[in-house]
Amino acid sequence: MGQEEIYHQRLEKRELLQKQRLEPYGRAFKRSVTAEISEGQKGVSAAGRIMAFRRHGRTAFLDLRDDSGKIQLYLKPETLDAASVFCYENLDIGDIIGVRGDTFRTRTGELTIAVQFLTILAKSLRPLPEKWHGLKDVETRFRYRELDLIMNREVKDVFRKRSRLLQLTREFLTSRGFLEVETPMMHPIPGGAEARPFITHHNALNLDLYLRIAPELYLKRLLVGGFEKVFEINRSFRNEGISPLHNPEFTMLEVYEAFSDCSGMMELTEELISSCVKELSGGVEISYQNSVVNLARPWKRVKWVETFAQLGLNWQDEPAVRQMARTVSPGEDDSGKSLFDCLDAIFKKLVQPGLIDPTFVIEYPRQVSPLAKSLPGNLEMTERFELFLAGLEVANAYSELNDPVEQKERFEEEVKTQRPDRPKEVDYDYITALEYGLPPAGGLGIGIDRLVMLLTDSSSIREVILFPLLRPKS
């Protein structure tokens, strides 16, 4: 029987129920138990979705599932009232029902509700995927996540873990005196990162706006305003390619602490991630894909220049850098690439995959860190780190550049050397804010989705985002 026929059969059952004044889409149902029942309870009530139906002569066993797990039901028409029998006769796998009855233990030892009353709370009109193999097709899983959640228990666990991580992060930060804030998602000038923005438009103001690519500049304006410890956990949007590591909208944690700096952020990062991993994975080791990551502290630190030196490369030797970049990404036009683009390509190909145990790569060049403060006595390098775990970039932090004159010069330099596909504008409101005085501060960004990937051993960012972006199926 095809899907259409099943659909119409179930529609007919819906109408049959209505004719008997048994509303197939019911109202609130009071439950007294979830999956944890004990023997000999009288008159318990439970509700959930029918996941399996084992008819057995005049009796039947049903698997009822709610958010807490599975409850087995035992049904015998002669112990039911007429309305319940009618519901039972028009029941399908997938229906959401409410039941009342007494608990008992079956011969095989399973705690079960012997049903005395049954009502349909929501008639399901479409057949569920296969009960044993579940729903495997990744496209369907992401497009119809609700089906994925019904069929694949592990998927629910991923998102429970994600929620728990966010909760732990908030607890960690607020208990240390950080204030959770919300800054605009719609920016007149996109800033705080290097990415193409999504454009939107406000009609009443007749104003083009950009979905934020990072909340950074607004958060630092709050430090100017006198909040000393702030954080925001929310979406940023980048109009770039989609990959197993990139979704156009993704969740970032950004933390700013006045009178701290890059090394303060390093300590905070170590503590935050260690405590979350301990809580969520129960130890200092996590296995991710084919690697084992040991999070025992203290974490490794290596200077950015050192990582190239270890490859036998002097990062300032441009011909050598370009030579190596070509071997790393062969057949590519590198004429438009800067020295730093080439270094980044080499880093991503040859250095990053080896950074399995947590590693802080520190002291990045000024040219790739426009918002970071330079090292004392070394204008070329900045007080900055990126954190890598299992080869994934998880965090980025620096001592915030708080000299308005230098910041303005760096912004204006960026505008001068901008790429045509990525127009840049100086955010003078931000400069003005700095001119009133931004206290010395440390700032930190953590990619929450990637951290969830690590904690759930997910190979793709789409596994940890409930509704990842897909092209609509026309």
Place this chain on the structure above:
RNA sequence: GGGCCGUUAGCUCAACUGGCAGAGCAGGGCACUCUUAAUGCCAAGGUUGGAGGUUCGAUUCCUCCACGGCCUACCA
């Protein structure tokens, strides 16, 4: 954007070198009062992602299109 791969029943999967498209689950019927991937029997379910082409004949070969996956590029 480029390369490679995939798309077969509602779901999970078969189908040799181009030769009648087949199972299991779900759904329908019958039997069965302790099953749990219940069981046994019977019947049904297909525009093989879409459009073209080659061929006596296409799920299979070719072209284009759609969607997806992986790699790559872009995203500090």
